[in-house]
Amino acid sequence: MSDEVKDPKDVLICRCEEVTLREIEQAIDEGFDTVNDVKRITRAGMGLCQGRSCSKVIARIIAQRTGKNIEELLQNSYRYPVRPEKFKIFDEEESHE
Amino acid sequence: MGMSTAYYLTLQGKRVLILEAGIFGAGASGACDDMILFQSKKPGINLELAFESLELYHALNVDLKHDLGFENYGGMVLIKDQKELEIMEEFVQQQRMYGLDVVMLDEKEMRKRQPHISSRFIASTYSPMDAQIDPFHVMYGFFHVAKNLGLEYRKKTPVVGIEKQGNGDFRITTQSGEVFEATQVVNAAGTWAGEIAAMVGENVPITPKRGQIIITEKIPMVGETNLWSAEYLVSKLRPEVKTEISEEHKALGLGFAFTRSFGGNYLIGSTREYAGFDTRTTMEGVNAIVKQAVSYIPLLKDIHFIRAIAGLRPSTPDGKMILGEHPDVPGFYTASGHEGDGISLAPITGKLLSDMMCGAPSDSRLEELSPVRFAVVKGEQVQ
Numbered sequence A: 001m002s003d004e005v006k007d008p009k010d011v012l013i014c015r016c017e018e019v020t021l022r023e024i025e026q027a028i029d030e031g032f033d034t035v036n037d038v039k040r041i042t043r044a045g046m047g048l049c050q051g052r053s054c055s056k057v058i059a060r061i062i063a064q065r066t067g068k069n070i071e072e073l074l075q076n077s078y079r080y081p082v083r084p085e086k087f088k089i090f091d092e093e094e095s096h097e
Numbered sequence B: 001m002g003m004s005t006a007y008y009l010t011l012q013g014k015r016v017l018i019l020e021a022g023i024f025g026a027g028a029s030g031a032c033d034d035m036i037l038f039q040s041k042k043p044g045i046n047l048e049l050a051f052e053s054l055e056l057y058h059a060l061n062v063d064l065k066h067d068l069g070f071e072n073y074g075g076m077v078l079i080k081d082q083k084e085l086e087i088m089e090e091f092v093q094q095q096r097m098y099g100l101d102v103v104m105l106d107e108k109e110m111r112k113r114q115p116h117i118s119s120r121f122i123a124s125t126y127s128p129m130d131a132q133i134d135p136f137h138v139m140y141g142f143f144h145v146a147k148n149l150g151l152e153y154r155k156k157t158p159v160v161g162i163e164k165q166g167n168g169d170f171r172i173t174t175q176s177g178e179v180f181e182a183t184q185v186v187n188a189a190g191t192w193a194g195e196i197a198a199m200v201g202e203n204v205p206i207t208p209k210r211g212q213i214i215i216t217e218k219i220p221m222v223g224e225t226n227l228w229s230a231e232y233l234v235s236k237l238r239p240e241v242k243t244e245i246s247e248e249h250k251a252l253g254l255g256f257a258f259t260r261s262f263g264g265n266y267l268i269g270s271t272r273e274y275a276g277f278d279t280r281t282t283m284e285g286v287n288a289i290v291k292q293a294v295s296y297i298p299l300l301k302d303i304h305f306i307r308a309i310a311g312l313r314p315s316t317p318d319g320k321m322i323l324g325e326h327p328d329v330p331g332f333y334t335a336s337g338h339e340g341d342g343i344s345l346a347p348i349t350g351k352l353l354s355d356m357m358c359g360a361p362s363d364s365r366l367e368e369l370s371p372v373r374f375a376v377v378k379g380e381q382v383q
């Protein structure tokens, strides 16, 4: 596979889950017009970084395509854990008790 | 259940509107494991329908023209002592008589398939039938095809009132004051189905049972199959048998489930808690799941989990779903109460219900699922 992207729609918006601009636009056009909806349909933002890099980009694409307010789109509840946690950390906490 | 029912109804030419209170997959179907699990089911109607649902999933995998993430890793239930072994042997025997392909494995055979599990386990079951499917892709697949057949879908549109009119039709009012009319209404509100039924004066006793799970980063396969522990199953099958479950785990209803998801992340769970309609995860819950996971599969201590989620299983007093028309309110149907089996039973539920609604001859097996069993005689107090 060559690194060069031929069609701009093939550009990866979510690198962790390898979701392209085309897939995201398709979901928006079907009426999934919030960051959370897009995530559920395409898996964008469900990977290792949990949307820390792509959420804003997705919000911007939705705003451009639907005319929605970007600030509203970004009021997106972050879920626990905020960063990936090692299992071991929990175990060690316990053994100190 | 809503999406599945809508799909089968549009196939039969019905005009369907879905009113969804939240976003896509707002309920349990968007916060759960992905198993089409047979081994956990007691022989009876649930197991029978699960077989039929699996057949439908095979067909849907083609008909929906969408990758549903179907996998068939098989499953093993891990056994840690002689007591559990005896109970599981008997249970497996009953399931085999019911046509489930499941066997007992001795310690050596178990470790061949699962080399990384803790030394505490002495034996296991194995079924090649346990399979899985990605709930989001299933909902989306149903949605996509149904939409092309005319389905209308409204998100963020909670239903606040349903009224049966003189002509027999229903008037459905949403939170924003919009009104819709329909000849038939399906109550597929999962954990919240009791509230919808109450709008037409019916009793649908569903209690939310919260399940928390954690999701790991993508990792290579751990052993060949998905895993469960017998501990929780045994405590449900034989409540009288003394187990060494700690009080804390009992309160959380902790039962080990370890399944590989679409994409290579593992889902590890889960709890079964009565916490009202609270869908938050808790430190105690996540902590208990992580500790149990590391003690069962020690190599997990070095991997990361990227997320914790919680969903509400819609549970009924007798462990069976509520499916069918309410005789006192003709045209009003309920399809809810699948507790921990709603993913595996979604296709068959939607299919059976749409058949009922389109006037197919009634299926006598379904009588035991009818809402009639919880109907309150007029004038009596709802328990």
Ligand SMILES: Cc1cc2nc3c(=O)[nH]c(=O)nc-3n(C[C@H](O)[C@H](O)[C@H](O)COP(=O)(O)OP(=O)(O)OC[C@H]3O[C@@H](n4cnc5c(N)ncnc54)[C@H](O)[C@@H]3O)c2cc1C
Binding pocket: B001, B002, B019, B020, B021, B022, B025, B026, B027, B028, B029, B030, B031, B032, B033, B034, B035, B036, B037, B157, B158, B159, B160, B188, B189, B190, B191, B192, B196, B210, B211, B212, B213, B269, B270, B310, B311, B312, B313, B314, B335, B336, B337, B338, B339, B340, B341, B342, B343, B344, B345
């Ligand atoms: C942790 C966990 C693990 C699980 N693992 C599995 C598994 O491995 N295999 C399996 O088969 N099952 C599993 N389940 C069970 C499964 O998730 C459920 O049985 C299933 O999702 C229930 O689907 P449902 O459509 O009935 O309810 P839901 O998916 O909850 O849908 C109900 C919908 O109704 C909407 N609603 C509520 N009130 C209103 C209103 N007033 N107006 C409009 N809409 C409304 C909600 O927003 C929601 O979207 C698990 C559940 C949990 C919590």
